[in-house]
Amino acid sequence: MPRSSTVPGSKVVLITGASSGIxxxxxxxxxxxxHRVVLGARRxxxxxxxxxSIGAGGGNALPHVLDVTDPAGVRSFVTAAHDRYxxxxxxVNNAGVMPLSRLDALRTDEWxxxxxxxxxxxxxxxxxxxPIMQAQGGGHIVNIASVSGLRVDPTAAVYSATKHAVRALSEGLRQESRELRVTVISPGLTRSELTGSIGDGAVRAAVEGQMGIAIPAAAIGEAVRYAIDQPAGVDVNEIVVRPTAQG
Known part of the structure; x- marks a missing residue:
């Protein structure tokens, strides 16, 4: 049975890219x-x-249409959560796209x-x-990166660059903050809709051919749960979660 949203330890958790996958x-x-979850996504x-569905199971969820590329929209998303709770x-900064391609394909719009x-x-x-977390004296930012932030493979140069940047940004934020916790979670092959954003048919087929070993999206959710459930003085900085069979 789900716990009541008023139990001690219940948190207000904002999740981007919440409409599918991780x-x-x-x-x-x-x-x-x-936990009280605030759901942000475009759909x-x-x-x-x-x-x-969450409400029917006894949970507490607030949906809010969100495009993370729009700064005003992201502020509205956060304001709605703060006003409610x-x-x-x-x-949880989870929204992401992965239109993989070779650099010489020059798919610059996808970059x-x-x-x-x-x-x-x-x-x-x-x-x-x-500003809200600083004013309230604490908070936790969880950034979903990728194992592509730990390595670079052909067709993934730009995607890897963005995920390397997320890891660097997270470490900088961690070092600047004493009242905030910062966690980077780097999934390996995970079942999601990310492959649908690959416009290059040959690359998409190659990636989809590897998905037989992919782990369920819930495995990454479990990593998020582990990080946020630690005591306030414990900051889990980085978690890498791969299928056992992934090289």
Whole structure:
């Protein structure tokens, strides 16, 4: 049975990219633990259905249409959460795209999209929550990176660059903060809708051919749960989660 959202330790958790994949799985897990989840994503229908499903199971979820590339939209998302619950305890920067391709394919619009969503989107989230977390004397920012932030493979140069940047940004934020906790979670092959953003058919087929070993999105949700459930003085800085069979 889900815990009541009023139990001690219940947190207000904002999740971007919440309409599917890792974001959805994380929202379901944390809501079942009694946390109040605020769901942000572009697809209003999917968000509404997820919030309804969580509510039907006894959880507490607030949907909010969100495009992380829009700074004003991200501020509105955070403000809505703060207005409803009076605080913001955790931000999970999860929204991301992965249109892999070789650099010489010159798919520059896709490069820009990855930079806008994967990096600027994280920055917009940090900028929106940081003043609130500082004013309340604490908070936790969880950035979903990738094992591509630990290595670079052909077709993944720009994607890897954005994920390396997220790891560097997270470490900088951690070092600047004494009242905030900062966690980077780097998934390996995980079942999600990310491959659908790959416009190069040959690359998409190659990536999808590897997905037989992929772990469920809930495995990453479990990593988020572990990090945020630690005592206030314990900051889990980085978690890497791969399929056992992934090289």
């Amino acid at each position: 974001g959805e799985a994380t929202a379901r897990l944390l809501a079942a633990d009694g 209003a229908g999917r968000l509404a259905a997820l919030a309804e 009076g605080r913001v305890d955790v931000l 820009d999209r990855m930079i806008d969503v994967n990096l600027r989107g994280v920055l917009h989230g940090i900028a929106a929550v940081l």
